[in-house]
Amino acid sequence: DVVMTQSPLSLPVTLGQPASISCRSSQSLVHSDGNTYLNWFQQRPGQSPRRLIYKVSNRDSGVPDRFSGSGSGTDFTLKISRVEAEDVGVYYCMQGTHWPLLTFGGGTKVEIK
Amino acid sequence: EVQLVESGGGLVQPGGSLRLSCAASGFTFSSYSMNWVRQAPGKGLEWVSFISSSSNTIYYADSVKGRFTISRDNAKNSLFLQVNSLRAEDTAVYYCARDTGTTGVDYWGQGTLVTVSS
Numbered sequence: 001d002v003v004m005t006q007s008p009l010s011l012p013v014t015l016g017q018p019a020s021i022s023c024r025s026s027q028s029l030v031h032s033d034g035n036t037y038l039n040w041f042q043q044r045p046g047q048s049p050r051r052l053i054y055k056v057s058n059r060d061s062g063v064p065d066r067f068s069g070s071g072s073g074t075d076f077t078l079k080i081s082r083v084e085a086e087d088v089g090v091y092y093c094m095q096g097t098h099w100p101l102l103t104f105g106g107g108t109k110v111e112i113k
Numbered sequence: 114e115v116q117l118v119e120s121g122g123g124l125v126q127p128g129g130s131l132r133l134s135c136a137a138s139g140f141t142f143s144s145y146s147m148n149w150v151r152q153a154p155g156k157g158l159e160w161v162s163f164i165s166s167s168s169n170t171i172y173y174a175d176s177v178k179g180r181f182t183i184s185r186d187n188a189k190n191s192l193f194l195q196v197n198s199l200r201a202e203d204t205a206v207y208y209c210a211r212d213t214g215t216t217g218v219d220y221w222g223q224g225t226l227v228t229v230s231s
Contacts, residue, residue: 037215041158048208048223049158054216092158096215100146100163100172107157 002027004093006105012113019080021108023093028073030097037096040069040078041104044089053078054096080110088112115139115220117209122225129199129229135192135209135222143187146170146212149194151205152224159205162194163212177203199229 003026013019029036040053051060053069056076066081080087093105121133135147149161162183163172171183182195192209206226210218 031215035215037217039217041217043158048221050221051217051219054213060219090157094158094217096217099215099217100148100170100212102148102150102160102163102217104158104160 001101002029002095002098002103004095004103004105006091006093006108008108009106010109010111012111013080013083014113015085016082019083019087019110021078021091021093021110023071023076023078023105025074025076025095029076029095030073036072037099038069038071038076039094039096040067041092041094042087042089043092043107044086047089049092052091083110083112085112115211117211117220117222119207119209119222119225122207122227124228124230125199126231127200127229130195130197131199131227133194133196133207133225133227135194137190137192137209137211140211142185142190143167146214147185147192148210148212148218149183149192150208150210150218150221151203152208153202153205156205161207164192196227199227201229203227204229 005024007022041049043049057069090107116138118136146165164183180198184193206224208224209222211220
């Protein structure tokens with residue numbers, strides 16, 4: 001089974017400063033079709049999760065462009081160019097390459113310093 | 114507007130059972146596969162089960178295999194999760210989520226809390 005590992009567990013950030021979250025998979029997420037199905041979710045306090053990014057770097061509708069995803073193979077990164085107060089929450093990576101068996105990372109909590 | 118509304122959670126003793134429901138609206142339910150995902154208090158997200166649009170394909174996480182049963186009623190736009198032989202470690206908020214294939218899930222419900230305790 002593929003294991004998704006995120007770091008750091010907690011990320012204190014100053015408003016307006018950038019933030020970066022790492023996600024590593026225990027095996028390559030390159031699908032047999034050539035695509036890489038690594039997705040990112042945001043869960044604000046008290047809310048259900050919301051997908052931000054799919055297929056490594058594609059933003060969902062309505063997601064601000066300060067969020068960006070990158071990476072390949074087994075190493076991926078979610079970046080927030082300038083953190084805003086509404087970005088506080090927990091961020092999860094999730095692999096879909098082995099769909100329908102979905103696997104989430106353990107989460108990274110973004111908080112304001 | 115896509116809406117997913119879970120219900121059926123509650124307090125149950127170890128070894129007990131519950132039937133969770135998810136009422137879908139705002140999209141053609143019968144065209145989509147669906148998932149259950151859970152989140153233990155203060156913990157991360159754990160995928161639980163998948164069911165294809167026609168119920169032909171079903172998968173479970175190893176942690177629930179043999180105890181949980183997913184089903185759906187496309188005529189009633191409803192998704193279900195029968196949870197049996199409950200353990201303390203099954204305590205969690207259970208979310209239903211619309212499947213988007215390899216890109217995971219897009220819409221989530223608000224969740225229903227299952228608490229397993231004596």
